[in-house]
Amino acid sequence: MKQLSDEELVRLYVETQRNQYFEALYVRYCDKVYRKCLSFTKDPAKAEDFTHDIFLKLITKLGGFKEQAKFSTWLFSVTYNYCTDHTRVRRGGEVLADNMELLPDYGDSDEAEVAEMEAAGLRKAMDRLNADERSLLMMKYQDDFSIRDIADMSNITESAVKMRLKRAKDKLRKHYLEGIVMWLLLALKYITTKWPLRF
Template identity: 25%
Template sequence: MFQTLVRRYQSRIYTAAFRILSNSEEAEEVVQDTFLKVHQNISKFRQQASFSSWVFKIAHNQCMDILRNRQRRKGFRLLSFDPQSNKPEPTEEAMEAYSVISQLTDPGADPSQSLELNEQGKMVTDALKQLTDTQRTVVVLHDIEGFQYQEIAEIVGTSIGTVRSRLHYGRIKLKELLEPYFSQQNMSAISR
């Protein structure tokens, strides 16, 4: 039964966590920690909210913990020191930069399509990074994951009005950031 839950929610939690954190290793960590906490606390689940809201609340809390820890250790480094191997290792940021470069230089991909998709994806990701953590979380949960206002309010622990406000201002900020890059026709979807 637990495997069914993992299969059902794993990719959605990873996607939401990645969009909030913009870091694949941290998103994987959120998925693992979320399911560990779900397994440990399944008996505490109160059926006042939907199960998916409860699971995403746990994932959201994991993301917020990572963001708080990130604030404590800010800075972009290409290498970190691994005490076990006693040598420097590339950081996640350096690996992500390498990943983008290798996708752009993939000989099997259609260069123009690959470049356009990567550029658009990077623009959207960069724009999401410029939102506040709370706005980014609400935008990801509503516009990407499809949660309703009530569910998001339960997940992030706030009122429906606050969710609507964060979503509204997050979309306005996204529109401002993306408008120079996309046509007016495509921007109408953001300003729903």
């Protein structure tokens, strides 16, 4: 089984309906799908449920895999769509990926503390985006999907992907900056209340 490509396993499963081929795909991708679901839900139990549902759904969808993209890209498309649909209902949750490259790298502890504050601000800004915008940013900056892959997965043109990405980034930046301003105002209010200025 190990020497068979994903696409060969899909073909063999569709042709023979033998569970061993599907199980091989499951073993290869279960953990990756779970981690992706966890990045959406931030709840291990819910992420397990999502993963289970996605693989159940996959059994019926494998016949529709046309090999226009790699199987892994197609599977992540199914995963993103499922997670987006099921997290669209609730408007919150920390959905920032741990390795999203939108923050600078800091070295010493003081700077690491600043980075932690920036990460928290970015998480809050991400929470204010809708599920589609969060998915788009995660596909591009966490999973490093190409514009073309995202376009194929979303059934839209590459220029539409670029436009939506720009809008989502602009919105993220706006929410992030609003959060910083709010934090500064609260800090200023606290400081002036605690130590009023005397003239």
